[in-house]
């Protein structure tokens with residue numbers, strides 16, 4: 001394994017995963033990883049539609065912390081386990097999110113946009129609300145708006161992730177097409193010392209797919225002075241851990257990166273790519 005850490009992982013503590021934490025840990029050890037960071041979902045004010053139970057992504061942080069502590073100790077000679085979170089940004093839960101991060105001693109915080117005007121692009125219904133072009137514009141707009149409001153994070157989660165769920169055959173999205181908006185987001189991240197979650201989830205479904213963000217965005221981030229990137233599989237079950245990391249490493253190198261990062265108590269630590 002060329003990259004030794006997976007920094008985007010979910011278990012049964014996330015509303016959309018049933019993975020036992022210990023199975024995730026033993027799988028990561030088996031793959032040769034030296035470090036893993038769990039980043040469970042915390043998406044407050046998730047809409048009560050989509051046939052999901054109420055508050056499907058409200059994290060029980062106490063039981064999550066206890067389980068991380070347990071396996072951290074059990075496997076301390078084999079792997080370093082970090083306590084992270086993936087927090088869903090929406091203006092409506094800004095204060096609660098700020099409080100939540102302040103009150104908890106996370107090693108690492110990913111800030112993500114999973115909802116666009118309270119609609120989840122994961123569901124087909126989202127894509128019928130407007131033209132696809134307008135929906136992307138809105139997504140990049142609210143991404144910028146939210147990272148300016150909510151600043152207590154380390155990396156922006158899977159930028160351009162909406163493209164994962166675009167209607168089949170739709171090719172509206174490219175970095176070039178939304179360049180102005182994306183550049184504004186990247187510049188803001190660079191100026192504020194924030195990084196990007198380089199996310200390989202789409203490669204699990206199709207090895208030829210682009211990661212999120214796309215290589216074009218990664219290249220631009222580097223050109224603009226960005227340096228902090230973390231490698232994350234966004235695995236919700238053991239088989240997804242570190243998926244496509246060799247390919248991801250090649251992409252990062254070809255975009256000019258020479259380092260990737262892990263975190264401890266919110267402090268970035270650089271490693272040679």
Ligand SMILES: [Zn+2]
Nearest residue numbers: 086112157158
């Ligand atoms: Zn996410």
Ligand SMILES: [Zn+2]
Nearest residue numbers: 008010086234
């Ligand atoms: Zn995730």
